[in-house]
Amino acid sequence: MSLFFNKRHGNIDLNPEEILLDAGGGGIVERPLSFWAFGLVIIAVVFSGFVVLGRLASISVFSDGSWERIAEANSGKEVDIRAPRGIIYDRFQKPLLENVPAFRAELNLSELYKNFKTKEERHAFLVRLSEVARLELTILEEVINTNQGRYSKVTVPGFLDKSQVIAIHEFNSPVALIASDYKRHYIYNDALSHILGYVGLVNANDLKNFDYLEINDEVGRAGLELAYDKELRGEDGKSITVRNAKGSVIDTLRDVPPVGGSALTTTIDIEFQEYFKERLEDELRVLGRTAGVGLAMNPGTGEVLAMVSLPSFNNNVFGNDNATVRRLLSDKGRPLFNRVVSGVYTPGSAIKPLVALAALKENLVDPLKTVFSSGYIELPNPYNPDKPSRFVDWKAHGLVNMYSAIARSSNVYFYTIGGGFGDIAGLGIEKMKKYWEMFGYGRKTGIDLPYEAEGFLPFPEEKEKRTGQMWRIGDTYNISIGQGDFLTTPIQLLAQISALANGGMLYEPYVVKRNDHPLAVRDFSLWKNDIEEVRKGMRETVEKPYGTAFLLSSLPFDISGKTGSSQIANNTKTNAFFVGYAPSDNPVLAILILVEDAREGSLNTIPIARDVFEWYYYKRM
16 A cells, blocks of 8 residues: 555655665665574474374383373273182082172372372371371382382272271372272181182282283282182273363273182082191190191092191281281291191101002012011111110010001111111112102192192212211111101192002192092002002001000091101100091091190090091091
C-alpha cells in the first residue's frame, strides 16, 4: 500500500520501497546463511536422534522388563491374582494341608520414590509404616534395598492379621498396599513338618538360580514343598486396568485367570504317622531324651508309610511368627533338621546281617560254622607284648553260629568273619566295602525329599590321607560291627533291611505315589538262599529267649529284627537302633527306631517297636 497526500493540499505520492531505499543508503537488503550454520543444525538433529534411539533400544531390548512393569503400573492398576498351591494328601486321600485366604502387605516402589525424594524421607516413612502396621522395619528396608530399580511393586514377607489390614487401609498411602493371597495351613502341625516342609517368598538367590521364578512368588523351602515346588506352585493370574489422567478406567490391558497347582498323593498313612510320633515322643520323655527317629516302609515297594524326626517343629509359624522362626534356627536341638534323610550315624550291630550275607557269598563260612566267644579276642601287640590288643564282646556268648550270632549280636563272631581270627581268614575291608556299596551305602537312596546325605564308607587310603595313620586290623574289627568311621542315614539302613526282608530287591524309597512300578535299584533275588539264612538269624533275634528282641515274641504274628548300639562321643554316649519287619515270611511292614543318647542301649527301642508293630497289626493288617 502506498502513502499519498492529496494534491489539493499540495502533497505528492511516495512508495514505501523508495523510503526504505533512501534510509538504507542503497545497501544490501538480505544475506544468505553460511554453510556451517546449516551443518551445526544437522549435526544436532542427528545426534539427538541417535540418543533417542539408543535410549529406546536400552529400554525395549536390553532391559530386564522393569521399565515396562513400571510403565504399566503408572498407567494402570495391576493386580496379581495368586494361584493356590496344590493340596497334598495321604495315601487314603486325607488332606494334609489347606489353602486359607489371607492378606499380605505390598510396597509400591514407584510411588515411594516419587513421593519421597531423599533417603531420610523414605526412612522416616518406613518408620511410620512399621509402627502403624506392626511390620518389622528391618524387613521393610531389606525388601526395598534388594529390589530398588528392578521392580515397581514388591511383597513384604509375612501375612497380615485383621488389625494390620485395617491399619494399612487407614494409613491411606499409595506406597503401602494390601494384596490378597493364600496361606498354607498344615493341618497336623508338627507331625508332618519334616515331610511337608514349608514355603516362603523368593529371595535374590532364588531369582538368580531359577528362571521360572518371579518377584513376589512363593517357593517351597523344605520337604515336599521344595521337592515338588514346580508341580505345586500353579500359575498366577493378572489383571491390569488402564486409566487416563483423571483416573478413569478406559480399558483392560490384560486379564489372565490363575491356574491352581497340581495335587500330590503321598504314601504316608497319617493315622500311623501320628501314632508313631506320639509313641516315640512318649518314650523319649520317659528317658529324659529329645532326639530320635521313627521310620516305616513297605519293604515290597519302597513306599514310606511313616517318617518321624524328633525334635520336630510347627511349620505353620513360617510367614506368621518371625520370633519363633528365629528361635527354631538357633535351637541346639536342631528341630528343623530331618534326621531320617540328613542325619548320619554309626549303625552299630544293625549292620551285622549284611556282614553275614557277605561272608556267605564269599564262601567264608557256612551258617552252622561255630565261633567261640569268651567275651573278647586278643591280638599280639608288637610294640608291647605284655599288653595285647583286646576287642571285647558285650558279653561272653560261648559257641555261636551265624543264626545265634545275629540273634545274640555277638561281636566276637563278627570280628572273626569281618577281620579274620583263628582258622577264618575274614572278609577284609575291601570286600565288606564292596557289599556295602552294592546295598546302597555311601550314596543317596534317591528318596524324593531334599537335603539327603550320602553317609560315609571308610577305607584304608582315605584314612591314611586324612589322618596320616595306617589302616590296622582293629579298624576292620570295628567296622565289622558297625562302629568306627562307618556312617549311614536311617533311610539307607532301612532300605537295605527291606531288601533282605523281601528276598533281595533293593527299592528306591519314595514319599509321593508314582504311576509307574516301584524302582528297583538292584536285584539280589538270585541270592535268595543265602538271604534266607540271614533271615533265619533275624527271626531268632525275636523268637529265641537269648535273642536281643525277645520281648517282641508275645505279639500275635511273626517278627524278624536286629538291634544295634553304637558308641559315640568317645564312648560316653550310645545311640540305640532297632530294625525289623513283619510278618516274617511275607512282610508288609519294615520299621526303624533310633533313640539318640539312649540310657540302656537297644533295650530302649524295643518297647516302641512292640507298640508300633501291634498298632499296625490291628489297624492295617
